[in-house]
Amino acid sequence: MDAMRQRLRVPVYYDFASTLCYVAHRVAERLAPDLDELGIEFVWTPLDLADLLGIQRGAELLPARRDNAARVASELGVPVSMPREWMDSRAALAVAVALGDTARGATWRERVWSEVYEVQRPLDEPDAVVALARGIGVELAAGELDACERTLAATTFEASQSMVTGVPTFMLGEWAFGGIQEDTTMRAVLRRFAERRRSGRM
Secondary structure, eight states, rough: OOOOGOOEEEEEEEEETTTHHHHHHHHHHHHHHHHHHTTEEEEEEEHHHHHHHTTOOOOOOHHHHHHHHHHHHHHHHHOOOOOOOOOHHHHHHHHHHHOOHHHHHHHHHHHHHIIIIIIOOTTTTTHHHHHHHHHOOOOOOOHHHHHHHHHHHHHHHHHHHHTOSSSSEETTTTEHHHEOOOOOHHHHHHHHHHHHHHHHHO
């Protein structure tokens, strides 16, 4: 493949507990043809936002946070049913770590996003994550999940060292581009990144 057209892998830090990450997931689906044209591949990378920002798991979401997420979802045309509390997403994220950047990993993300933000089933009920994983044919021993949670903690720390302060965050080279914008803005940002990256200017 011509070096100028090698696919650019863009890590996207996310947390299943974040409504805005669900919105970003749906926007990314719409942008798939643009990503293909630009030769960009999103690499969805789990991050524990509660650990990163010191958010209390299980705490009721502040009205301002809920209002902002609802506004962004509405502006971007993504219907969403928002949880009232900040869920403990660590087990679901640990499964994502275990499955990695694979087709099964993509299936897992879609399953969790739809269960939480469409069906409104919380992740932190007893055995909820285990049942969801079994639904896509994934069985993980407790020791495996523990190891993946340790990897999640390490990834979260590394992200903090790269100036990641929230989710979703798109790592455009060394630049941490936080949040999700409307489609036209995302296309422009990603096109500029691809052009600069391939020309060696970043």
